[in-house]
Amino acid sequence: MTDETEILRLGTRAADAVVRELEARIVSGALPDGAHLPPERDLIDTYGVSRTVVREAVAQLASRGLVESRPRYRPVVRRPGADAALAAAGGVVGHLLRESGGVKNLYDTRILIEGALVRHAALQARKADIAALARALAENEAAVPDSERFYATDVAFHAVLYDIPRNPILPAVHKAFTAWLAEHWTKMPRSPERNRVNWLRHRDIFTAIQDRDPDAAEAALTSHLNAAWEYVRGTFEGL
Amino acid sequence: MTDETEILRLGTRAADAVVRELEARIVSGALPDGAHLPPERDLIDTYGVSRTVVREAVAQLASRGLVESRPRYRPVVRRPGADAALAAAGGVVGHLLRESGGVKNLYDTRILIEGALVRHAALQARKADIAALARALAENEAAVPDSERFYATDVAFHAVLYDIPRNPILPAVHKAFTAWLAEHWTKMPRSPERNRVNWLRHRDIFTAIQDRDPDAAEAALTSHLNAAWEYVRGTFEGL
DNA sequence: GCCGCCAGTTTGGTCATACCAAAGGCGACT
DNA sequence: AGTCGCCTTTGGTATGACCAAACTGGCGGC
Numbered sequence: 001m002t003d004e005t006e007i008l009r010l011g012t013r014a015a016d017a018v019v020r021e022l023e024a025r026i027v028s029g030a031l032p033d034g035a036h037l038p039p040e041r042d043l044i045d046t047y048g049v050s051r052t053v054v055r056e057a058v059a060q061l062a063s064r065g066l067v068e069s070r071p072r073y074r075p076v077v078r079r080p081g082a083d084a085a086l087a088a089a090g091g092v093v094g095h096l097l098r099e100s101g102g103v104k105n106l107y108d109t110r111i112l113i114e115g116a117l118v119r120h121a122a123l124q125a126r127k128a129d130i131a132a133l134a135r136a137l138a139e140n141e142a143a144v145p146d147s148e149r150f151y152a153t154d155v156a157f158h159a160v161l162y163d164i165p166r167n168p169i170l171p172a173v174h175k176a177f178t179a180w181l182a183e184h185w186t187k188m189p190r191s192p193e194r195n196r197v198n199w200l201r202h203r204d205i206f207t208a209i210q211d212r213d214p215d216a217a218e219a220a221l222t223s224h225l226n227a228a229w230e231y232v233r234g235t236f237e238g239l
Numbered sequence: 240m241t242d243e244t245e246i247l248r249l250g251t252r253a254a255d256a257v258v259r260e261l262e263a264r265i266v267s268g269a270l271p272d273g274a275h276l277p278p279e280r281d282l283i284d285t286y287g288v289s290r291t292v293v294r295e296a297v298a299q300l301a302s303r304g305l306v307e308s309r310p311r312y313r314p315v316v317r318r319p320g321a322d323a324a325l326a327a328a329g330g331v332v333g334h335l336l337r338e339s340g341g342v343k344n345l346y347d348t349r350i351l352i353e354g355a356l357v358r359h360a361a362l363q364a365r366k367a368d369i370a371a372l373a374r375a376l377a378e379n380e381a382a383v384p385d386s387e388r389f390y391a392t393d394v395a396f397h398a399v400l401y402d403i404p405r406n407p408i409l410p411a412v413h414k415a416f417t418a419w420l421a422e423h424w425t426k427m428p429r430s431p432e433r434n435r436v437n438w439l440r441h442r443d444i445f446t447a448i449q450d451r452d453p454d455a456a457e458a459a460l461t462s463h464l465n466a467a468w469e470y471v472r473g474t475f476e477g478l
Numbered sequence: 479g480c481c482g483c484c485a486g487t488t489t490g491g492t493c494a495t496a497c498c499a500a501a502g503g504c505g506a507c508t
Numbered sequence: 509a510g511t512c513g514c515c516t517t518t519g520g521t522a523t524g525a526c527c528a529a530a531c532t533g534g535c536g537g538c
Binding site for chain 4: 479480481482483484485486487488489490491492493494495496497498499500501502503504505506507508
Binding site: 013014015049050051052053056071072073074 | 491492493494499500501
């Protein structure tokens with residue numbers, strides 16, 4: 001009954017209380033973004049628990065993205081954003097990508113979402129959005145000879161599409177997609193010729209959006225992404 | 240440089256090695272799904288580390304959804320699925336929803352995705368898919384007088400849309416959406432009249448899909464979801 | 479012979495303490 | 509004033525102990 005929504009439930013440990021306390025101090029702003037957490041030994045007598053519990057609490061906060069904890073440094077408070085949520089999912093996604101069809105499934109999901117985005121852009125984009133797209137497109141073109149820079153501007157061009165709806169969740173989704181797929185994507189063989197083809201596709205997408213033609217925009221986008229998939233599918237046999 | 244993709248990096252602890260070991264034993268099937276982890280004291284001398292490290296390793300596995308750890312029970316191995324990934328993100332999402340506009344952003348994202356799904360359904364749905372939709376629609380209609388059952392069949396109807404592409408990520412996304420939005424959604428005032436209106440919208444969506452008309456399907460879907468939003472927006476002022 | 483109850487054992491949760499190594503701060507020295 | 513190096517702070521790990529709840533097995537009753 002209850003386990004439906006509590007797949008990851010950790011149960012009621014003493015650490016949970018400390019987690020809630022610290023959580024409250026973070027969201028209330030008492031521990032502002034960027035500040036570091038008090039030393040563990042302070043938290044011990046602040047909350048009257050053992051260091052074991054304190055450490056587990058901090059670990060939980062880290063796994064939730066509320067604090068950023070590097071090996072021997074003081075944990076840094078991070079007000080969570082949509083990207084933190086996606087980052088938290090990253091660990092599991094890594095496993096999914098290793099399974100058969102995992103990459104394909106994720107990529108198809110991306111195509112689905114990005115297809116919707118270009119439709120949205122074609123219908124809703126403001127002048128400033130189209131200008132931003134044009135700029136990204138120009139930088140993309142300028143980078144054609146340099147494969148590394150082309151990849152960066154390629155990502156940037158697609159990123160603009162995620163920015164247009166002005167929904168902070170979407171750029172985070174894009175970041176997550178690129179991070180998760182980057183491993184497979186960056187090993188794709190590249191060349192100025194290849195880059196130029198991709199740039200042409202980007203231009204098609206841009207033109208369709210500029211023309212306010214959602215069907216053409218979606219068609220150009222899916223064709224672009226599917227072609228890219230076909231191009232790299234050999235990289236990961238059957239994934 | 241490196242922190243771009245390592246938002247949640249925990250650094251190199253001794254626990255990480257144990258995590259990798261156990262991870263390997265899980266994905267290799269040596270620890271099959273449903274089995275429970277060896278006792279902590281066994282892991283201690285299996286890997287030659289202290290119990291502190293073992294416990295941290297198990298906690299990390301739990302946060303990644305590879306094991307399910309309830310308070311005083313042996314952790315149970317869970318082969319991760321897409322739903323585990325989304326569940327991992329749940330903790331942070333809870334905070335996002337408390338922020339201004341958080342619910343709206345999440346809901347808009349849902350509309351974007353589900354709009355793409357109905358388009359896809361209108362273009363790609365097979366006979367069996369349409370039959371499943373028809374069945375869900377019928378059950379939805381039958382539940383009109385019973386608001387609680389209506390909510391369940393409502394969710395089930397939308398779920399069919401996420402099943403059609405046969406991409407396991409999408410049903411997990413749907414589960415995540417409903418779980419995250421349920422808190423706000425279930426407190427929406429309901430009545431058989433209201434249910435009937437919603438059912439009519441569902442029928443519109445179904446008809447459009449059956450007619451292979453993606454534009455009509457998307458329009459019906461967005462109209463349906465936006466109307467629902469307007470109806471409940473008073474529930475959470477300005478969220 | 480089967481089932482339920484109870485004690486002993488196992489096992490996860492917490493505490494206390496100690497030690498190490500690296501980070502960070504402070505002061506001396508140049 | 510700037511730099512180098514020592515000392516303190518602080519996170520990471522190891523031990524060992526204890527508790528309470530879960531588990532197990534055997535005993536006794538039905």
